[in-house]
Amino acid sequence: MPERTESESRKLLRRLRDSLAEPGAGQERLDRITHIIADSMGCEVCSIYLFRDEETLELCATEGLKEESVHKTRMRIGEGLVGRVARTLTPVNTANAPAEKGFRYMPETGEEIYSSFLGVPIQRVGEKLGVIVVQSKTAREFSVEEVDALEVVAMVLAEMTELGAFVGDGGAMAGLHKRPVMIRGATGQEGAAEGRVWLHEPRVVVTNPVADDPLTEIERIRAAVSELRVSVDDLLAAESLDKEQKQVLEAYRMFAHSRGWLRRMEEDITRGLSAEAAVEKEQSTARARLETVPDPYLRDRLHDLDDLSNRLLRILTGQGKDTGAEMPDHPILVARNIGPAELLDYGRKLKGVVLEEGSVGSHAAIVARALAIPLVIHADRITAEALNGDPILVDGDQGIVHLRPEDTVAVAFRDKVAMQAAAQNRYASLRDLPAEAKCGTRISLHMNAGLMADLPSLAGSGAEGVGLFRTELQFLIRAHVPKRSELAAIYSSVLDAAKGKRVAFRTLDIGSDKVLPYMKRVEEPNPAMGWRAIRVGLDKPGVMRMQLQALIRAANGRPLTVMFPFVAEVNEFRHARQMLMDEIARERALGHALPERLEIGAMLETPSLAYAPDAFFEMCDFVSIGGNDLKQFFFAADRENEAVRRRYDVLNSSFLRFVRHIVDRCAAAGTPLSFCGEDAGRPVEALCIAALGVRMLSMRPASVGPVKHLIRRVDLTELRALIDRECATGTANLRPTVMDWLAGQDI
Numbered sequence: 001m002p003e004r005t006e007s008e009s010r011k012l013l014r015r016l017r018d019s020l021a022e023p024g025a026g027q028e029r030l031d032r033i034t035h036i037i038a039d040s041m042g043c044e045v046c047s048i049y050l051f052r053d054e055e056t057l058e059l060c061a062t063e064g065l066k067e068e069s070v071h072k073t074r075m076r077i078g079e080g081l082v083g084r085v086a087r088t089l090t091p092v093n094t095a096n097a098p099a100e101k102g103f104r105y106m107p108e109t110g111e112e113i114y115s116s117f118l119g120v121p122i123q124r125v126g127e128k129l130g131v132i133v134v135q136s137k138t139a140r141e142f143s144v145e146e147v148d149a150l151e152v153v154a155m156v157l158a159e160m161t162e163l164g165a166f167v168g169d170g171g172a173m174a175g176l177h178k179r180p181v182m183i184r185g186a187t188g189q190e191g192a193a194e195g196r197v198w199l200h201e202p203r204v205v206v207t208n209p210v211a212d213d214p215l216t217e218i219e220r221i222r223a224a225v226s227e228l229r230v231s232v233d234d235l236l237a238a239e240s241l242d243k244e245q246k247q248v249l250e251a252y253r254m255f256a257h258s259r260g261w262l263r264r265m266e267e268d269i270t271r272g273l274s275a276e277a278a279v280e281k282e283q284s285t286a287r288a289r290l291e292t293v294p295d296p297y298l299r300d301r302l303h304d305l306d307d308l309s310n311r312l313l314r315i316l317t318g319q320g321k322d323t324g325a326e327m328p329d330h331p332i333l334v335a336r337n338i339g340p341a342e343l344l345d346y347g348r349k350l351k352g353v354v355l356e357e358g359s360v361g362s363h364a365a366i367v368a369r370a371l372a373i374p375l376v377i378h379a380d381r382i383t384a385e386a387l388n389g390d391p392i393l394v395d396g397d398q399g400i401v402h403l404r405p406e407d408t409v410a411v412a413f414r415d416k417v418a419m420q421a422a423a424q425n426r427y428a429s430l431r432d433l434p435a436e437a438k439c440g441t442r443i444s445l446h447m448n449a450g451l452m453a454d455l456p457s458l459a460g461s462g463a464e465g466v467g468l469f470r471t472e473l474q475f476l477i478r479a480h481v482p483k484r485s486e487l488a489a490i491y492s493s494v495l496d497a498a499k500g501k502r503v504a505f506r507t508l509d510i511g512s513d514k515v516l517p518y519m520k521r522v523e524e525p526n527p528a529m530g531w532r533a534i535r536v537g538l539d540k541p542g543v544m545r546m547q548l549q550a551l552i553r554a555a556n557g558r559p560l561t562v563m564f565p566f567v568a569e570v571n572e573f574r575h576a577r578q579m580l581m582d583e584i585a586r587e588r589a590l591g592h593a594l595p596e597r598l599e600i601g602a603m604l605e606t607p608s609l610a611y612a613p614d615a616f617f618e619m620c621d622f623v624s625i626g627g628n629d630l631k632q633f634f635f636a637a638d639r640e641n642e643a644v645r646r647r648y649d650v651l652n653s654s655f656l657r658f659v660r661h662i663v664d665r666c667a668a669a670g671t672p673l674s675f676c677g678e679d680a681g682r683p684v685e686a687l688c689i690a691a692l693g694v695r696m697l698s699m700r701p702a703s704v705g706p707v708k709h710l711i712r713r714v715d716l717t718e719l720r721a722l723i724d725r726e727c728a729t730g731t732a733n734l735r736p737t738v739m740d741w742l743a744g745q746d747i
């Protein structure tokens, strides 16, 4: 077998390219390729295995193995040596394949006579496509040069696959970007939507994986890397960077200046790849490592390298983010991640959002919630699988995405959407009716909001007001601290749009997961329990004072409701309340109109506040339970952590008893109580919270109808008696009992 040299590798790539340029169906091309590779590498066997579906590899073409095994021999990922290459995305190189651990004997192929085996993955930037294998009878390990050469060949095959070179008869690669894919992620926002993929960052298309003139390609890559370095240096020179942005850019700079990165790409170019294909080959290796690295810091760095590779590819190809493609009807945004301002730019055009990363409390998730569009997060590999315009179904309730769904799946999904729409129509007919239970108890239903975009829902949903206006969104979507006049104008429009209905403005709740882009990030070991919300407002009062002034000015004589988040003890509330009173006095002195009526409330989000002195409940004009935070601290279960966030149920008797205690404390002081966490919008949970005596619930606009519908059908006094009885008898979780009770009434 000849020693591989770089020029031989280039010759092989040229032969491949020329062969691919010849006419012929997909299968014919694959057959020709295996022949060329075996011949050129001096091996008896060359085989190409491609993914049939996510789990199964199929022998699609071979030179040297028995012909009848083509399209017959299949293995699961991880099975045999080929399956191992596919799973680990690293080459297997052995002189004695049958003796290798995990070797699987496939009698139909006749491969048992071949001793040496070299398999490398065919992959393209996170997309696993298959495995290419060369085998020979002589027992020897393949040289480093041969491994490199086969990897370069695999890269070319991956690029050609992407361009559709093997689509055709015989089923070879017929499935790429065509087969239905179901991706299980996590719920970011409930709801269901059907539409077409719109990629936030369209893929860069590389049309020339093989290059004739390495010197020109090396010049191109060096020029592009220089341009990249300058652009990263320019970004770093910008003044307005916070510590975190600086850190990311420093990492970018490190990679951009890395000699190893450029050297490896240059070596691949010398072996015959074009500059673009060389960048993608390095990117693919980094993506493959990403799958196996558990360390979050290293993963971040690999992500940085990935971003940088995309930038480099855009410089090389001149392809910007705007490809001129037209956004399809019913667009579903697909992205690795997206910032809140960018998502807001798309606005209500979008029918849904699917992210590869993201988190329940991320800014993008908050905006998706405000826009009331379904959001699925942690949808692994969606950006590699999806193409612009692909049909896609987003099931936000289950956290599942169906890409290019089978007809049967689409039909079932449409049934579900139609049922939801029918239910919405039914709820619409209740819009002007009160949420009055059979026992005559009236519950006041309000909605949560955070953007002007939410306000149109106020009239349509049947909500009596806004029970929680999260003011941080206005801060999160800007690159700078908003001015007082800007805020006053926004709050004033909110009050205008509410047309006299009550709006409870919650002062800034930043810190924890909500970090402002322009604020210095404070590294905290446990940010949810750290310096956040009112703690920041009291320690650094400048922004809170400015916000309070903006609220008073926005009210301009109209009634004003303000609530302070995350109060843990009475003195925090006392101080915050005093700050507001000071601002009122200041505005009075300035001769500005004062609110006709002022309500000042506290959010009860820490268990400690439920045991505050009576003076606290007497001082508050109202208390609002922030159930999301309260639940996480009550059960000590992080609301952001997928592993535990669903572990505890609001209908757990401990939590219900706790809510009952808060109800009693408020009742003793005559202080109105509301509940504004996500559970207020879940009909069964809402029912139990109301039965315990919470008379006002604030929820997402879409939940008002379903909650009202259920409340009107039950007797809350009866449910209260049931809850008290069950709690007394020691039932741990009341959900089964409550569900049985509802079922007993045909609900």
Ligand code: PEP
Pocket (backbone or CB within 6 Å): 468, 470, 509, 605, 625, 626, 627, 628, 629, 630, 676, 677, 678
């Ligand atoms: C809550 O904690 O329940 C709440 C309403 O506030 P947020 O979800 O914004 O923390």
Ligand code: MG
Pocket (backbone or CB within 6 Å): 565, 605, 626, 628, 629
């Ligand atoms: Mg909260």
